[in-house]
Amino acid sequence: MTETRCADCPLRPLPLFLEHSTDEVDLVQSLKRREVRLEADETLIHEGQTDAPLYTLREGWAFRYKTLSDGRRQILSFLLAGDFIGVQQKMGDAAAHGVDTLTPALFCVFQRDSLWELHRRSPTMGFNITWLTAHEESLVDDTLLSVGRRSAEERIAMLLILLFKRAAALQKNDGANGVPFPLTQQHIADGLGLSLVHTNKTLRKLERRGLHRIADGRLFMRDVKALARLADLFGDGHPPPRPLI
Amino acid sequence: MTETRCADCPLRPLPLFLEHSTDEVDLVQSLKRREVRLEADETLIHEGQTDAPLYTLREGWAFRYKTLSDGRRQILSFLLAGDFIGVQQKMGDAAAHGVDTLTPALFCVFQRDSLWELHRRSPTMGFNITWLTAHEESLVDDTLLSVGRRSAEERIAMLLILLFKRAAALQKNDGANGVPFPLTQQHIADGLGLSLVHTNKTLRKLERRGLHRIADGRLFMRDVKALARLADLFGDGHPPPRPLI
DNA sequence: CGACAATTTGAGGCGCGTCAAGTGCCGTGG
DNA sequence: CCACGGCACTTGACGCGCCTCAAATTGTCG
Numbered sequence: 001m002t003e004t005r006c007a008d009c010p011l012r013p014l015p016l017f018l019e020h021s022t023d024e025v026d027l028v029q030s031l032k033r034r035e036v037r038l039e040a041d042e043t044l045i046h047e048g049q050t051d052a053p054l055y056t057l058r059e060g061w062a063f064r065y066k067t068l069s070d071g072r073r074q075i076l077s078f079l080l081a082g083d084f085i086g087v088q089q090k091m092g093d094a095a096a097h098g099v100d101t102l103t104p105a106l107f108c109v110f111q112r113d114s115l116w117e118l119h120r121r122s123p124t125m126g127f128n129i130t131w132l133t134a135h136e137e138s139l140v141d142d143t144l145l146s147v148g149r150r151s152a153e154e155r156i157a158m159l160l161i162l163l164f165k166r167a168a169a170l171q172k173n174d175g176a177n178g179v180p181f182p183l184t185q186q187h188i189a190d191g192l193g194l195s196l197v198h199t200n201k202t203l204r205k206l207e208r209r210g211l212h213r214i215a216d217g218r219l220f221m222r223d224v225k226a227l228a229r230l231a232d233l234f235g236d237g238h239p240p241p242r243p244l245i
Numbered sequence: 246m247t248e249t250r251c252a253d254c255p256l257r258p259l260p261l262f263l264e265h266s267t268d269e270v271d272l273v274q275s276l277k278r279r280e281v282r283l284e285a286d287e288t289l290i291h292e293g294q295t296d297a298p299l300y301t302l303r304e305g306w307a308f309r310y311k312t313l314s315d316g317r318r319q320i321l322s323f324l325l326a327g328d329f330i331g332v333q334q335k336m337g338d339a340a341a342h343g344v345d346t347l348t349p350a351l352f353c354v355f356q357r358d359s360l361w362e363l364h365r366r367s368p369t370m371g372f373n374i375t376w377l378t379a380h381e382e383s384l385v386d387d388t389l390l391s392v393g394r395r396s397a398e399e400r401i402a403m404l405l406i407l408l409f410k411r412a413a414a415l416q417k418n419d420g421a422n423g424v425p426f427p428l429t430q431q432h433i434a435d436g437l438g439l440s441l442v443h444t445n446k447t448l449r450k451l452e453r454r455g456l457h458r459i460a461d462g463r464l465f466m467r468d469v470k471a472l473a474r475l476a477d478l479f480g481d482g483h484p485p486p487r488p489l490i
Numbered sequence: 491c492g493a494c495a496a497t498t499t500g501a502g503g504c505g506c507g508t509c510a511a512g513t514g515c516c517g518t519g520g
Numbered sequence: 521c522c523a524c525g526g527c528a529c530t531t532g533a534c535g536c537g538c539c540t541c542a543a544a545t546t547g548t549c550g
Contacts (some may be wrong), residue, residue, distance in 0.1 A: 064386075066387075069477050069479065070477075072394040076394040087376075087379045088376065088379045115375070119368040119375070120368045121370040123364040123365045123371060126368060126371045126375065127365075130375035133378045133379050134332045136382060137378065137381060138334075141309075141311065141333075141385060143389060144388060144392060147314060147389060148321045148435075148437070149317040149318070150313070150317075151506095184527095184529090185528075185529070193392065193393030193394060194506075195506070197507075197531090199530085201531080204529095204530075232313045232315075240297075317521075397538070429495090429496065429497090431496085440539050440540075441496095442538090443537085445496095445497065445498060446498085448497095449497095468532095
């Protein structure tokens with residue numbers, strides 16, 4: 001099976017992504033080692049694994065998570081095409097979190113020290129990476145605000161809005177026909193610090209009120225205004241990220 | 246009042262911090278604009294403020310937070326000497342979170358675009374910054390796990406351990422005589438997604454069990470083992486960060 | 491000594507967790 | 521073809537952890 005060259009990366013044309021010089025693309029190409037393809041519900045990085053490489057997510061959905069020793073799990077963030085994976089742990093260090101797929105997914109693999117190489121050979125790309133990393137943190141900040149201070153209804157409204165925006169930005173039609181939504185209610189619960197049962201009851205309540213609809217693995221927004229009001233979003237949440245490549 | 250030169254920065258000798266070439270220190274010095282000194286309970290960055298500069302925290306304690314429109318507040322992370330502030334927002338963007346002081350504090354101020362300048366002129370420092378940023382995120386990850394999945398007792402045990410370690414790393418004596426602890430119970434509550442009242446009751450329970458003691462603005466660890474067991478820390482939590490300069 | 495903030499404690503209630511069952515939708519195999 | 525098991529989703533009953541309300545206590549500073 002032949003691998004995609006970075007120059008032909010299907011993500012590049014998306015309006016979301018930055019333009020890069022051919023030099024920059026060549027640099028990234030030279031650092032890329034291989035690709036990995038996983039099915040849904042497989043794990044890319046085990047919690048506590050050492051020396052995990054760096055990845056970018058090319059296709060599909062995944063998520064980062066941590067678990068306590070008795071099995072309680074917290075999902076830290078959801079990963080969509082274009083996201084960066086694994087910057088968090090310093091070389092030689094144990095991974096602080098696991099990464100599992102939600103759908104079949106394709107990852108580009110980079111050696112751990114190519115992070116340094118990238119900085120050295122292209123400060124521009126290096127700068128973009130720190131910005132991307134900072135943006136990732138601000139997503140976690142948002143989730144922390146939700147989990148710490150929002151009610152179950154508010155948390156779910158927030159999650160739906162944010163995921164819808166991110167997913168819609170990756171497709172042509174701006175989500176008018178809904179967006180793919182591969183999460184189970186268990187994932188939603190673990191992402192929001194709720195129990196499965198309460199998540200179900202709250203989702204149904206919002207759906208019965210006509211705020212949204214989830215069916216056949218797709219999410220449809222029925223009343224974004226009402227959801228945004230619930231989530232206490234004044235403006236429009238976050239501007240979309242501008243990932244590398 | 247005369248300002249400290251970076252070469253004489255009192256933080257540099259601490260074992261926690263990386264060594265840097267004189268070139269690197271000179272570079273940082275050239276980017277530094279000025280210093281700001283605040284009292285306790287003042288705000289350095291307002292939520293939603295645009296074009297906030299970059300800061301490093303030289304002395305004192307502070308914290309990052311977000312609030313909902315009805316006043317509910319979530320503290321995202323606590324800031325100690327050596328921490329970096331403000332990488333999160335892209336230039337020209339509104340600050341996604343506020344920053345307040347807990348104690349009198351001293352900040353070094355950098356222009357917003359010196360982040361780019363630093364990357365361009367010293368890839369090494371640029372690399373360190375992305376790593377620092379990633380480390381900051383992993384702290385937030387930890388808090389998110391606590392707030393989402395730990396009980397009140399467990400959350401407080403976790404917070405005490407982590408703050409104790411960070412504070413102890415900044416002083417000579419390894420915390421045998423306690424460490425400074427300027428948080429009020431309201432700060433603890435807002436950092437852990439708890440109410441003030443419940444925070445108080447839980448703190449007292451742990452204190453009566455002899456696990457810790459807070460008095461006169463200092464924190465003493467009485468039974469770290471028990472606290473670590475409560476917090477479900479197998480190893481020793483996180484390795485200390487290696488900030489710039 | 492009075493004002494005010496931080497801490498402490500009690501009483502009562504609600505949101506969300508846990509337990510338990512049931513439904514619907516597959517995919518597999520007899 | 522239907523029986524079957526498994527998984528996601530759904531719903532009800534009940535209990536507990538944490539929230540809210542209220543008030544007292546302590547310490548600090550003018």
